[in-house]
Amino acid sequence: MRIKETLENYLFVLPAVTIFVIFYVIPFIWVFQLGMFDWDGILPTKIFVGLSNFKEILFDKVWWQSMGNAGYITLIALTFQNILAFLLAWACDREIRAKNFYRLIFFIPPVLSEVVVGLVWQWILDGNYGLLNYWLNGLGLHSLARNWLSDPQTALTAVAIVHSWKGFGWGFLIFLAGLQTIPRELYEAARVDGANAWQTFKNVTAPLMIPVAVIVAILTIIGTMQAFVLIIAMTRGGPAYHTEVPVLRILASMRGSSRFGYACAQGISFGVILMAVSFMQYKFSKKAKA
Amino acid sequence: MKTAAFYKTKKAVLNTLIHAFLLAVAVTCIFPLLWMVACSLKTQEEIFKNMSLVPSGWHFENYYKAWVEGGFGRFFINSIIYTVSVVAGIVIVSSMAAYAFSRLQFPGKNILFYMFMAAMMIPVPGSFVPLYVLLNKLHLRNTAIGYILCMINVGLSTSIFLLKTFFDKMPKELEDAARIDGCSKIGIWRHVALPLAKPVLAVVVVFNALNVWNEYVLALIIFDSRPLMPLQVALTAFQGEFVTNYPLLMAGLTITALPIIIVYLLMQKYIVKGVTQGIVVG
Numbered sequence: 001m002r003i004k005e006t007l008e009n010y011l012f013v014l015p016a017v018t019i020f021v022i023f024y025v026i027p028f029i030w031v032f033q034l035g036m037f038d039w040d041g042i043l044p045t046k047i048f049v050g051l052s053n054f055k056e057i058l059f060d061k062v063w064w065q066s067m068g069n070a071g072y073i074t075l076i077a078l079t080f081q082n083i084l085a086f087l088l089a090w091a092c093d094r095e096i097r098a099k100n101f102y103r104l105i106f107f108i109p110p111v112l113s114e115v116v117v118g119l120v121w122q123w124i125l126d127g128n129y130g131l132l133n134y135w136l137n138g139l140g141l142h143s144l145a146r147n148w149l150s151d152p153q154t155a156l157t158a159v160a161i162v163h164s165w166k167g168f169g170w171g172f173l174i175f176l177a178g179l180q181t182i183p184r185e186l187y188e189a190a191r192v193d194g195a196n197a198w199q200t201f202k203n204v205t206a207p208l209m210i211p212v213a214v215i216v217a218i219l220t221i222i223g224t225m226q227a228f229v230l231i232i233a234m235t236r237g238g239p240a241y242h243t244e245v246p247v248l249r250i251l252a253s254m255r256g257s258s259r260f261g262y263a264c265a266q267g268i269s270f271g272v273i274l275m276a277v278s279f280m281q282y283k284f285s286k287k288a289k290a
Numbered sequence: 291m292k293t294a295a296f297y298k299t300k301k302a303v304l305n306t307l308i309h310a311f312l313l314a315v316a317v318t319c320i321f322p323l324l325w326m327v328a329c330s331l332k333t334q335e336e337i338f339k340n341m342s343l344v345p346s347g348w349h350f351e352n353y354y355k356a357w358v359e360g361g362f363g364r365f366f367i368n369s370i371i372y373t374v375s376v377v378a379g380i381v382i383v384s385s386m387a388a389y390a391f392s393r394l395q396f397p398g399k400n401i402l403f404y405m406f407m408a409a410m411m412i413p414v415p416g417s418f419v420p421l422y423v424l425l426n427k428l429h430l431r432n433t434a435i436g437y438i439l440c441m442i443n444v445g446l447s448t449s450i451f452l453l454k455t456f457f458d459k460m461p462k463e464l465e466d467a468a469r470i471d472g473c474s475k476i477g478i479w480r481h482v483a484l485p486l487a488k489p490v491l492a493v494v495v496v497f498n499a500l501n502v503w504n505e506y507v508l509a510l511i512i513f514d515s516r517p518l519m520p521l522q523v524a525l526t527a528f529q530g531e532f533v534t535n536y537p538l539l540m541a542g543l544t545i546t547a548l549p550i551i552i553v554y555l556l557m558q559k560y561i562v563k564g565v566t567q568g569i570v571v572g
Contacts, residue, residue: 012390015383016446023443024409027420091308104558105316111554113504115522116547120326134341177566226415229506250416267416274413
């Protein structure tokens with residue numbers, strides 16, 4: 001009877017565990033295994049190379065360039081995108097009308113796919129027929145008009161700004177939810193004490209929002225460092241690796257040069273960095289809850 | 291001494307400025323989409339010359355061409371099939387597991403649960419590489435079922451977490467009553483727990499539906515044959531082949547974005563809930 005009942009209970013988790021083991025656990029283990037082999041993905045023979053894939057990564061210039069690019073996009077997302085998100089949330093929190101309207105609109109870019117967003121913006125930023133250059137020329141700013149996505153000087157920043165456009169709605173929603181947990185009595189008390197808007201912000205809002213800001217920042221870092229579909233849609237990593245990012249390199253190692261082992265090694269070393277950030281997030285969100 | 295009128299004016303000016311700021315950002319959110327729709331209604335010659343948001347004529351035939359000649363009808367149906375199957379799979383599989391993790395006793399329960407939670411926190415960039423190898427071995431690459439199973443797995447952890455949190459808080463009385471009435475465990479899950487969990491299930495459904503509809507990289511590596519491709523992958527393939535046919539590309543983009551926008555507008559409540567609960571998940 002006992003055994004039968006236990007078995008019956010296992011049946012509830014069996015489908016989930018089976019799918020999870022096959023499509024998560026096994027591939028997870030294989031990443032570490034394959035990372036130590038030289039393999040083209042087709043031949044039955046894999047050549048064991050130990051840690052030499054990892055050594056190669058250290059001297060892979062394009063890889064580090066792509067890391068730098070992802071870091072640059074992340075930096076723009078952390079500053080421009082998150083400050084914008086916070087300002088918007090702060091503006092919306094002031095009990096003004098139409099709050100729900102703005103909340104509805106600001107989360108439209110996040111629900112769209114990166115492919116749609118990337119291709120629409122690519123068309124707007126097009127050098128010859130793009131709307132942006134048309135407007136710049138119309139305003140007499142001919143010198144500013146350029147081929148935004150094929151100019152090495154602007155391509156990466158353009159991609160980063162479109163990424164921020166797509167992503168600020170997340171930060172906005174989380175900040176707004178955070179701001180709304182601040183008891184109104186605190187603002188009331190600050191007003192009675194004669195605090196002006198800036199003092200209220202500095203002494204009431206900011207200290208209470210720091211844990212939220214930390215979580216938004218960490219989510220931004222993890223999300224942006226791994227972003228790449230938007231870049232496939234906009235530039236495919238070009239011009240000349242100027243918008244390459246790590247996950248795009250992993251995809252290129254696998255599909256372009258058929259080096260499955262190297263691709264896995266790249267994935268591991270990148271994953272370790274992200275893990276460290278993820279761990280920080282876990283620590284902070286635990287602290288924030290307490 | 292400043293008068294009350296001064297403060298009133300100051301407040302009005304400030305509110306106007308705040309509104310102007312919010313409105314400006316709102317316009318940048320909407321405008322690219324309007325531009326996309328406008329361009330999808332222009333002719334090939336017009337699209338390079340007429341930079342107005344209003345097309346000279348409403349060329350709805352672009353949609354017909356994209357749907358039939360561009361194959362977007364096929365890709366649309368593929369995306370629908372994948373989204374519906376994956377979401378249905380996730381709802382059944384994750385709600386059963388979440389119910390067991392919350393209510394039933396069996397050895398190794400905590401370890402299994404933490405395994406799912408760990409997967410939520412450990413980022414595995416490039417996990418598509420071993421998945422490609424695995425699906426090849428199982429002869430599931432370039433098949434719909436292979437893609438559907440992979441995507442079910444992608445949504446499992448978060449869905450189990452959300453549902454278990456809900457079941458933990460759910461009062462046990464109804465289940466006890468059903469048990470006394472002789473209802474089996476699976477019956478209680480199906481007829482008592484699931485109906486009560488409707489609000490959370492809505493969050494699970496909406497989030498996973500958006501996620502599957504917008505998914506790109508797994509579809510890219512899994513599907514070689516065009517008739518199996520979902521919209522997102524077909525769009526980038528289309529862009530590579532018909533570089534200059536922008537009206538058709540814009541029509542394809544509109545076909546891809548429209549269902550998402552409609553679902554979003556109808557289910558916004560659940561999305562806000564999901565995002566704000568998601569922070570606690572991490």
